[in-house]
Amino acid sequence: MKINPKYLHSIETLARVKNFRVAAQILCISQPALSKQIKNVEEAYEIEIFIRDNQGVTLSSTGKQVIDEIIALNRHIQKVDDHLNNISRSNFTSLSIGFGKSSYDFLPHYIRKFQNKHQNISISLSDICSHEQEEQLLSGSLDIGFMRKPISDTLSSIKVSSDEFVLAVSKDQYTNENVDGYLEKFNLLMMGNHSKSMMHIHTMALLKNRVYNITNISADIQTIITLILSNTGVAILPKKSILGIYDAIELIPFPEDTSWDIHMAWNPSRTSKSVDLFIEHVKGEYSHILNQSNAPAESSSLD
Secondary structure: OOOHHHHHHHHHHHHHHHHHHHHHHHOOOHHHHHHHHHHHHHHHHHHOOEEEEOOOEEEEEEHHHHHHHHHHHHHHHHHHHHHHHHHHHHHOOOOOEEEEEEHHHHHHHHHHHHHHHHOOOOOOEEEOHHHHHHHHHHHHHEEEEEEEEOOOOOOOEEEEEEEEEEEEEEEOOOOOHHHHHHHHHHEEEEEOOOOOOOHHHHHHHHHHOOOOOEEEOOHHHHHHHHHHHHOOEEEEEHHHHOOOOOOOOOEEEOOOOEEEEEEEOHHHHHHHHHHHHHHHHHHHHHHHHHHHHHHHHHHHHOO
């Protein structure tokens, strides 16, 4: 018979309290279950560990010979369990996550819920553009990125959201015109040119065959937004970088489709336990959101 650690723990508990009812309560099992555990050990080794009488139970002479070894083994089992748990906890490495402005509407929610479940995993966030995220995922300096779909086949990714370009206009300058009317009338504020920036590449594609006057600003989106609010010009920006944040800015849609998918990306050759947990967490959250968004459409189709 292979020794069952659970049975050994039951023997130690019963030997200590000398009462089946009390021992069963401590072990959170029924009295018949406890009695069966003790009997299984005694029958397997053809020994009597306990003497049962009207007063309760006491160790037999054989029980007295083995109880010290059982207690010692129970302590060792607990020590091994604690050691394994410590090793498991030490495998939870910190997470380095990259994101762009288009992740503002969902990423804080994902991270907050993840850290509620995994408080021992620290997370550092970096606001960087997609091509830089891809470079850092490949080099290993970034664990997970929220970005446009990666170009490299080395990286894995799944779609988690989407965004679109709009023309951002101060409400003071808003006159209910279309995109082309604003581009002809006001300066177009843009960040300094970066040849690898997908935002710059797609912006220039949107401007093709349009009349505009560019004012380059070597700064970030926040600077651009500040200039829009001061009526310095207009800008082509991701909708989610502004939506619901700046009430003094109007968002003018383009007549053509300007949307793109946002992916969660990672390097499968550089994963860790923490990375795997976060990936599964986001997959679950995104699946839940999809189910919620599809529910009204399904119910209305049945009406």
